[in-house]
Amino acid sequence: MKNLKLGIFGFGCVGQGLHHVLQQSDSVNSEIVKICIKDLKKSRPLDASYFTDNKDELLQNEEIDVIVELIDDADAALEIVTAAMNAGKSVVSANKKMIAEHLETLLELQSKNKVSFLYEAACCASIPIIRNLEEYYDNDLLTSVEGIFNGSTNFILTKLLADGLPFAQVLKEAQDLGFAESDPRLDVEGIDAKYKLCILLFHAFGLITKPDDIFNYGISKINEFDIDYAQKHGYTIKLIAKCRRVNDAIEAYCIPTFVPTGSVLSQTSNEYNAVILESAFSESQLLYGKGAGDKPTGSAVLSDISALNYDYKYEYKKQHKNDGKFGLSEDFNLKLFVRYNGVSPILEDFDSIEEKYSSDRGNFLVGHIKLHELKKSEWLEDDTINAILLND
Amino acid sequence: MKNLKLGIFGFGCVGQGLHHVLQQSDSVNSEIVKICIKDLKKSRPLDASYFTDNKDELLQNEEIDVIVELIDDADAALEIVTAAMNAGKSVVSANKKMIAEHLETLLELQSKNKVSFLYEAACCASIPIIRNLEEYYDNDLLTSVEGIFNGSTNFILTKLLADGLPFAQVLKEAQDLGFAESDPRLDVEGIDAKYKLCILLFHAFGLITKPDDIFNYGISKINEFDIDYAQKHGYTIKLIAKCRRVNDAIEAYCIPTFVPTGSVLSQTSNEYNAVILESAFSESQLLYGKGAGDKPTGSAVLSDISALNYDYKYEYKKQHKNDGKFGLSEDFNLKLFVRYNGVSPILEDFDSIEEKYSSDRGNFLVGHIKLHELKKSEWLEDDTINAILLND
Numbered sequence: 001m002k003n004l005k006l007g008i009f010g011f012g013c014v015g016q017g018l019h020h021v022l023q024q025s026d027s028v029n030s031e032i033v034k035i036c037i038k039d040l041k042k043s044r045p046l047d048a049s050y051f052t053d054n055k056d057e058l059l060q061n062e063e064i065d066v067i068v069e070l071i072d073d074a075d076a077a078l079e080i081v082t083a084a085m086n087a088g089k090s091v092v093s094a095n096k097k098m099i100a101e102h103l104e105t106l107l108e109l110q111s112k113n114k115v116s117f118l119y120e121a122a123c124c125a126s127i128p129i130i131r132n133l134e135e136y137y138d139n140d141l142l143t144s145v146e147g148i149f150n151g152s153t154n155f156i157l158t159k160l161l162a163d164g165l166p167f168a169q170v171l172k173e174a175q176d177l178g179f180a181e182s183d184p185r186l187d188v189e190g191i192d193a194k195y196k197l198c199i200l201l202f203h204a205f206g207l208i209t210k211p212d213d214i215f216n217y218g219i220s221k222i223n224e225f226d227i228d229y230a231q232k233h234g235y236t237i238k239l240i241a242k243c244r245r246v247n248d249a250i251e252a253y254c255i256p257t258f259v260p261t262g263s264v265l266s267q268t269s270n271e272y273n274a275v276i277l278e279s280a281f282s283e284s285q286l287l288y289g290k291g292a293g294d295k296p297t298g299s300a301v302l303s304d305i306s307a308l309n310y311d312y313k314y315e316y317k318k319q320h321k322n323d324g325k326f327g328l329s330e331d332f333n334l335k336l337f338v339r340y341n342g343v344s345p346i347l348e349d350f351d352s353i354e355e356k357y358s359s360d361r362g363n364f365l366v367g368h369i370k371l372h373e374l375k376k377s378e379w380l381e382d383d384t385i386n387a388i389l390l391n392d
Numbered sequence: 393m394k395n396l397k398l399g400i401f402g403f404g405c406v407g408q409g410l411h412h413v414l415q416q417s418d419s420v421n422s423e424i425v426k427i428c429i430k431d432l433k434k435s436r437p438l439d440a441s442y443f444t445d446n447k448d449e450l451l452q453n454e455e456i457d458v459i460v461e462l463i464d465d466a467d468a469a470l471e472i473v474t475a476a477m478n479a480g481k482s483v484v485s486a487n488k489k490m491i492a493e494h495l496e497t498l499l500e501l502q503s504k505n506k507v508s509f510l511y512e513a514a515c516c517a518s519i520p521i522i523r524n525l526e527e528y529y530d531n532d533l534l535t536s537v538e539g540i541f542n543g544s545t546n547f548i549l550t551k552l553l554a555d556g557l558p559f560a561q562v563l564k565e566a567q568d569l570g571f572a573e574s575d576p577r578l579d580v581e582g583i584d585a586k587y588k589l590c591i592l593l594f595h596a597f598g599l600i601t602k603p604d605d606i607f608n609y610g611i612s613k614i615n616e617f618d619i620d621y622a623q624k625h626g627y628t629i630k631l632i633a634k635c636r637r638v639n640d641a642i643e644a645y646c647i648p649t650f651v652p653t654g655s656v657l658s659q660t661s662n663e664y665n666a667v668i669l670e671s672a673f674s675e676s677q678l679l680y681g682k683g684a685g686d687k688p689t690g691s692a693v694l695s696d697i698s699a700l701n702y703d704y705k706y707e708y709k710k711q712h713k714n715d716g717k718f719g720l721s722e723d724f725n726l727k728l729f730v731r732y733n734g735v736s737p738i739l740e741d742f743d744s745i746e747e748k749y750s751s752d753r754g755n756f757l758v759g760h761i762k763l764h765e766l767k768k769s770e771w772l773e774d775d776t777i778n779a780i781l782l783n784d
Contacts, residue, residue: 017673021533021672021673025531025532025533025672026532026713027531027532027533027713028531028532028533126675126677127677128524128528128677131524131527131528132520132523132524132528135523135527135699136520136523136524136695136699137695138698138699138702139417139419139420139694139695139698139701140417140418140419140420141413141417141419141420141691141694141695141698264659264680267656267659279691280413280417280690280691280694281409281413281687281688281690281691281694283518283681283682283687283688283691284681285518285519285520285679285680285681286678286679286680286681287677287678287679287680288656288677288678288679288680289675289676289677289678290675295673295675296673296675298672298673299533299671299672299673299675302533302672302673303528303529303531303533306530306531306533307527307530309531310530310709317702321418321419
């Protein structure tokens with residue numbers, strides 16, 4: 001058993017909780033030696049000798065074995081993480097944007113420097129989904145991973161469908177409660193969920209992608225008409241990120257989806273996240289927990305630190321096994337509900353139209369459309385058009 | 393990567409599904425070489441050359457690396473597993489009764505013979521709870537594990553509370569549907585759930601127990617009065633197995649429990665199982681899936697076989713870490729609802745009584761009682777008395 005010395009970047013609630021728990025734990029045999037922060041003048045609950053605003057005091061400190069990166073800025077985080085690994089230090093990070101966008105670089109860094117880079121907190125915070133994909137679903141029997149990966153949008157959707165308030169008002173409430181960022185675009189447009197999907201695509205199927213490769217569609221255009229449709233048809237609406245293997249092709253997207261009321265995904269409310277795994281024998285497994293917040297993030301970071309005590313590394317078995325075998329496919333059909341009030345969707349983009357409805361309140365169609373057609377359709381971005389996935 | 397040769401005991405649906413999936417998988421690089429069954433005359437979907445009724449043709453077969461034990465009889469299973477490990481073969485088993493009752497012996501066998509013994513399917517079938525306790529919750533930060541560990545009783549309770557039918561009728565329905573054994577005592581009295589709790593006590597806290605050490609109370613006495621109480625107070629009733637660490641003491645029991653309607657445990661219906669883990673930062677995690685049946689069991693067995701390809705062993709870190717530190721405690725209070733129609737519970741057994749109610753329909757009290765008092769109280773076993781745990 002090691003006695004790991006930690007250098008921490010960022011000392012918000014996660015960092016503070018981490019310090020508290022490490023002091024109490026017998027077995028996570030680690031101690032914080034130095035903390036790098038932006039503002040040295042701010043009052044802190046620890047002795048001033050812990051703090052520095054000079055990152056090299058951590059990165060070039062030979063006493064420090066592990067860098068724990070807990071800052072928001074993805075570019076600054078990449079710089080820190082790169083320098084840390086190049087200095088032979090293992091790294092724990094929660095920065096999903098950085099990881100999703102620079103996965104290949106980060107893999108090379110850890111391989112070149114023979115260090116470990118763990119990031120369980122980057123995907124659904126406290127839900128140990130990466131570790132389960134690495135360790136338990138370490139074979140080719142996995143067929144799909146899907147779920148609710150973003151707590152802010154799930155909070156908004158829960159309120160939107162329960163209270164029938166307009167989107168802007170619910171968003172404001174979420175922001176006031178701290179469940180949504182002041183710039184909510186990353187959450188609301190499904191980009192944050194997509195970052196997590198990119199990371200899971202790699203651990204589920206060994207597939208390296210860029211966030212730009214994955215289709216995402218947001219929740220901000222959902223209106224009363226859509227909610228009414230959902231409720232009349234026994235659905236709720238959830239922002240679902242999904243990847244699925246069909247033979248050697250991987251299908252992946254992040255789209256608001258009608259989910260049957262009573263299903264486990266429909267019951268995943270507010271800031272909770274859920275991940276459903278489908279595997280051999282077609283049996284589905286659910287992992288459920290808080291997907292954001294200080295404590296859930298802290299508990300995942302702590303588990304990573306604990307694993308480093310045993311020299312744990314992700315083995316990336318899927319990448320080695322599936323190397324080049326699986327590719328991202330956009331040539332598959334989505335069954336889509338498209339509601340429109342002004343501009344009409346272009347019917348020729350659809351493989352088939354199952355239903356059409358028009359009224360004074362709004363119009364909709366239900367049709368099958370290939371993902372590559374959907375991605376390039378301009379009508380989809382019109383303010384008066386909204387699309388929601390219908391699963392059978 | 394190995395090419396594991398498997399010898400299988402038992403060839404029901406799990407064995408057959410396993411054969412099917414192994415043929416399709418590229419990465420679970422294993423093949424079945426021999427299958428031991430009781431009745432050679434029964435028609436089988438595989439070539440007759442696979443089958444034998446002589447167990448030594450598997451146990452003494454040097455070609456076979458791994459024995460997969462899929463039979464019901466715990467005593468026969470112990471014999472097979474013992475002989476297999478002594479012959480230097482790794483073992484995969486789903487036999488919770490055998491494992492719970494002979495844990496210490498089985499640990500010695502695998503250590504002495506330097507083989508691996510995996511049994512994920514023995515706890516909540518497809519839910520990877522053992523692996524998560526071993527790998528992800530591999531430190532002393534875990535504080536409690538609880539859940540619904542038995543699908544048959546959960547099916548019965550779901551029907552009992554939804555339809556208001558008498559217990560005997562619901563039990564009959566469950567038996568007709570194959571969700572309960574013809575001798576349902578192991579399920580209904582909470583003994584099966586207790587076996588799983590014993591296994592989890594070891595992987596959660598490193599504590600070796602015997603099933604007889606753990607208190608269990610069944611669901612067969614739940615009547616209309618109890619159900620009415622639950623519904624009026626916003627509860628449903630679930631058979632909950634729980635273990636919890638309080639400093640160096642471990643509390644463990646398996647008791648029907650009032651669970652708030654709307655909570656995730658209340659929403660775990662029919663044959664589903666759920667496990668809730670509480671860890672540092674007080675954040676709870678839920679794992680959810682089918683807890684019984686051929687496919688869920690098969691998928692867990694398959695994951696164990698897949699792990700053996702990488703020489704995976706349970707490391708039993710908790711046992712090494714907590715060696716002798718944690719002991720089972722019975723000196724803690726349970727808040728109990730006790731309904732009685734004839735005989736009265738002995739009030740002196742309780743630390744305190746919070747409520748008393750009497751009517752023509754029945755009487756109840758709500759009180760705090762130490763587990764060691766509850767265990768020895770004879771009134772608890774009276775046919776006209778039923779106890780259900782109340783959590784705050």
